[in-house]
Amino acid sequence: MATSSSTLRNGLKILKLLAQHSGQSLTTISKNLGLNKSTTFRLLETLVEEKQVKKIDHLYSLDHTNSFLKKPISIDPVSISVSRDILKQFNTTAYVGILSSTNVVITQVFPVKNDFSEFSVLGNITPVHLSALGKAIVAFLPKDKQEIILENLHYDIGTKYTLSDHTIFQKNLNVIEEKGYALDDEESSLGVRCLAVPIYRNHQVVASLGLSGSFESLPRTGLVRISKILMRSSQQITNEFF
Amino acid sequence: MATSSSTLRNGLKILKLLAQHSGQSLTTISKNLGLNKSTTFRLLETLVEEKQVKKIDHLYSLDHTNSFLKKPISIDPVSISVSRDILKQFNTTAYVGILSSTNVVITQVFPVKNDFSEFSVLGNITPVHLSALGKAIVAFLPKDKQEIILENLHYDIGTKYTLSDHTIFQKNLNVIEEKGYALDDEESSLGVRCLAVPIYRNHQVVASLGLSGSFESLPRTGLVRISKILMRSSQQITNEFF
DNA sequence: TTAAAAATTTCATATAGTGAAACAGTAGTA
DNA sequence: TACTACTGTTTCACTATATGAAATTTTTAA
Numbered sequence: 001m002a003t004s005s006s007t008l009r010n011g012l013k014i015l016k017l018l019a020q021h022s023g024q025s026l027t028t029i030s031k032n033l034g035l036n037k038s039t040t041f042r043l044l045e046t047l048v049e050e051k052q053v054k055k056i057d058h059l060y061s062l063d064h065t066n067s068f069l070k071k072p073i074s075i076d077p078v079s080i081s082v083s084r085d086i087l088k089q090f091n092t093t094a095y096v097g098i099l100s101s102t103n104v105v106i107t108q109v110f111p112v113k114n115d116f117s118e119f120s121v122l123g124n125i126t127p128v129h130l131s132a133l134g135k136a137i138v139a140f141l142p143k144d145k146q147e148i149i150l151e152n153l154h155y156d157i158g159t160k161y162t163l164s165d166h167t168i169f170q171k172n173l174n175v176i177e178e179k180g181y182a183l184d185d186e187e188s189s190l191g192v193r194c195l196a197v198p199i200y201r202n203h204q205v206v207a208s209l210g211l212s213g214s215f216e217s218l219p220r221t222g223l224v225r226i227s228k229i230l231m232r233s234s235q236q237i238t239n240e241f242f
Numbered sequence: 243m244a245t246s247s248s249t250l251r252n253g254l255k256i257l258k259l260l261a262q263h264s265g266q267s268l269t270t271i272s273k274n275l276g277l278n279k280s281t282t283f284r285l286l287e288t289l290v291e292e293k294q295v296k297k298i299d300h301l302y303s304l305d306h307t308n309s310f311l312k313k314p315i316s317i318d319p320v321s322i323s324v325s326r327d328i329l330k331q332f333n334t335t336a337y338v339g340i341l342s343s344t345n346v347v348i349t350q351v352f353p354v355k356n357d358f359s360e361f362s363v364l365g366n367i368t369p370v371h372l373s374a375l376g377k378a379i380v381a382f383l384p385k386d387k388q389e390i391i392l393e394n395l396h397y398d399i400g401t402k403y404t405l406s407d408h409t410i411f412q413k414n415l416n417v418i419e420e421k422g423y424a425l426d427d428e429e430s431s432l433g434v435r436c437l438a439v440p441i442y443r444n445h446q447v448v449a450s451l452g453l454s455g456s457f458e459s460l461p462r463t464g465l466v467r468i469s470k471i472l473m474r475s476s477q478q479i480t481n482e483f484f
Numbered sequence: 485t486t487a488a489a490a491a492t493t494t495c496a497t498a499t500a501g502t503g504a505a506a507c508a509g510t511a512g513t514a
Numbered sequence: 515t516a517c518t519a520c521t522g523t524t525t526c527a528c529t530a531t532a533t534g535a536a537a538t539t540t541t542t543a544a
Contacts, residue, residue, distance in 0.1 A: 004288035006500075007532065008253035012292050027490060036534050041492070046246035050254050058491070058541085108350060247532075249501070269521060278503050283523070300510095300522070 010035060011043050015052065015062065023059045090226065092213030096199070097133030098206070102149050104134035107207075129169050132184035136196035136208035139176035146173065181227035182208075193218045197230045209233065252277060253285050257294060257304065265301045332468065334455030338441070339375030340448070344391050346376035349449075371411050374426035378438035378450035381418035388415065423469035424450075435460045439472045451475065 013033055018024065024032070030040040044060055047053035054063040096108040104126055128134030128149065138149055150166060176182045184194040195218055196210030209230055211218060218226065255275055260266065266274070272282040286302055289295035296305040338350040346368055370376030370391065380391055392408060418424045426436040437460055438452030451472055453460060460468065 004291055005249060005253065005284055007247060007249040008285055008288045009292060011247065011250035011253065012289075012294065025490075026492090037491085038493085038535085039533060042532080043247055043250055045492095046250045047254075049246055050251060052254065249531080267521075268523090279522085280504080280524085281502060284501080287523095 007043075010039070011047065014040070014043055014047065018053060018060060018062045023061050025059055029060065089229075090211060090213060091217045092211040095133060095210045095212065097131070097137065097196070097208050097210065099128070099134070099137045102128055104128050104131050104137065104208070106133070129172075132182040132194035132196040133208045133210045135173065135176055135184070136182035136198050136210065137205055139173040139182060140198040140200075140205040142204075179224075179227075180231065181223070182210075183223065195223060195226060195230070197227055249285075252281070253289065256282070256285055256289065260295060260302060260304045265303050267300055268302070271302065332453060332455060333459045334453040337375060337452045337454065339373070339379065339438070339450045339452065341370070341376070341379045344370055346370050346373050346379065346450070348375070371414075374424040374436035374438040375450045375452045377415065377418055377424035377426070378440050378452065379447055381415040381424060382440040382442075382447040384446075421466075421469075422473065423465070424452075425465065437465060437468060437472070439469055 010033070013035075014029060017029060017032055026037065026041055026044065029035075029044070030037045033040065035043075044053060044055070048055050048060075051063055053060050094110040095106050097104040097106050099105075126134060128138050138146055141149070150170065180197065182196045184196075193215055194210055194212045196208045198205040199207040199209055211226070211230065252275070255277075256271060259271060259274055268279065268283055268286065271277075271286070272279045275282065277285075286295060286297070290297050290302075293305055295302050336352040337348050339346040339348050341347075368376060370380050380388060383391070392412065422439065424438045426438075435457055436452055436454045438450045440447040441449040441451055453468070453472065
């Protein structure tokens with residue numbers, strides 16, 4: 001007896017196919033996946049019932065309005081622009097993240113290369129302690145708000161969170177507050193470094209602006225200088241909009 | 243014999259639950275859904291294998307990096323800022339859309355209200371002919387590029403697309419080109435109107451900037467004036483970045 | 485209007501999915 | 515360290531659900 005479920009897997013295959021190529025007919029989907037037509041029809045009916053797929057004139061498409069991953073976000077909006085000079089100077093991609101509960105959500109992406117696959121991270125949700133963007137927000141929050149977030153991290157993360165992790169993260173936040181920027185080498189196995197600074201509005205941090213690049217483009221020796229440039233950029237933003 | 247698939251439905255239930263509350267254990271998920279533990283375990287294993295769910299220290303979360311709905315986008319990036327004055331003036335939300343194949347993707351949202359649920363549309367994908375943002379791009383493309391998109395609309399939409407629709411849409415595009423802006427009252431049953439203008443880069447349209455508001459905030463009598471204000475804003479953007 | 489193609493439903497059956505229970509792993513406490 | 519309680523994972527017997535072939539209905543195109 002197989003460990004896992006082929007029926008569920010087939011259903012997910014259909015979703016994946018429709019994500020790549022929407023507006024397909026039953027016969028086309030059945031052929032593309034090598035599934036029997038009756039089976040395919042029934043799986044599609046289920047997906048339509050569950051509102052993951054819509055069916056118009058016998059053509060099936062993903063129902064984007066009901067994606068599981070579209071989670072209402074309930075904090076203040078922020079919008080910024082990033083000069084291309086900064087991106088070119090550091091050969092990095094820039095991101096804006098905002099806080100949502102105990103996670104950070106990427107709301108804007110500014111790729112340096114003409115490689116638009118970077119936009120696929122738009123809307124991504126990450127626990128604050130796993131991302132420089134998140135840390136750069138939390139570290140500059142008032143202490144009482146920080147505490148609330150640290151408490152709630154028990155429930156919202158995919159990582160078991162112990163008291164010692166709590167203490168380590170708290171110390172990490174203090175360091176970030178002192179330095180003025182957050183650094184994340186967690187993805188260091190991939191040679192990627194992230195540097196992020198807070199964005200303020202009405203004297204409160206509401207978002208963060210981060211750069212993601214290679215160790216070469218964001219060298220340890222240049223982090224203070226880079227963070228100052230970013231701070232000037234984010235200060236400009238605050239002046240302009242808030 | 244049931245029309246639809248209870249196994250697939252149970253799998254989707256799990257995804258939905260994890261979307262609402264991530265980082266749950268097997269026992270909790272099983273209890274919350276009233277599913278047998280073994281069954282739940284196997285469904286979760288399948289979801290993990292298919293990379294829709296990640297499992298860290300026996301806690302399950304949605305794997306946001308592998309959402310079906312995150313579709314690599316392969317055209318040039320664009321970034322803009324929108325002055326809050328424009329939003330306040332019209333009491334509307336602003337969007338930036340970019341072209342991806344025959345769809346338009348929303349890459350930036352600037353809500354006027356402190357109601358961040360608007361950000362849930364970030365990343366939304368809509369066929370070009372169903373959205374002012376899409377029309378405002380296609381209408382200003384070179385004719386040969388337009389033709390390619392019109393041809394491919396056969397395959398990518400959830401709506402049956404006939405020759406007469408082709409002709410109507412082509413005429414619609416000509417009108418938009420003449421006027422300089424695209425209007426969309428398709429959602430008029432909900433009292434929502436969308437007005438969009440193109441964003442250029444190197445003398446080519448690469449994106450669009452649109453406003454979405456009520457009939458009161460975007461009155462028919464004011465559309466020309468508003469579109470001119472938007473055009474100035476998008477021209478400023480072009481001057482600044484391109 | 486007709487024929488072909490696609491969509492939907494039916495039916496027999498076997499296999500995939502289910503759930504109870506056994507087993508293994510983990511954490512906390514005395 | 516040993517024990518207990520709880521959780522996670524695997525096994526096994528059984529049947530209900532999923533499958534696929536085929537019949538029927540609907541849709542499409544000429």
